[in-house]
Amino acid sequence: MGIPMLSSSRARAVCSDTSCVQRRQAWREGTVSSEQQTERVLQQLEHNVSILWTKHLDEREVSRKISSLQTTEALKNGSCIWHRRFQDTTGGWVDKWIWLGYAKTGHKTYRPLHLVLCQKQGETWITVLTVYDPSHSDGLWDQTFTQRMCWHTDPL
């Protein structure tokens, strides 16, 4: 009766909680150079940069039923959706990326995966901190899994 059927249009509501609104503004700052950052990471991958898979990642893969092959596939075909450069406690610069890629799960079926990558200045390898399937955390992401909508639950 004049009310749009949100479920049929698959629209995702943006969380209007004050802290989520603030964090979304901060999030936008991390998305401005996504294309450049995608290039930066892909260039390293093309030159066979070493990948450090953390123990935490192994545990997450097991508990989330994500195989190492799927994670590798998503790393190769993915792109940066968010980036931040910050100084760690020793004053060194660290790059952190959220990376969205897809892993084939069957005939013409793919699952989205988010990988959290980081690299300290001077490191010749990229560390994969964690991996998760954003489609499993309803309401946190928009339908393209590139925009974060809410911070009420931590997908990490």
Ligand SMILES: [Zn+2]
């Ligand atoms: Zn929220």
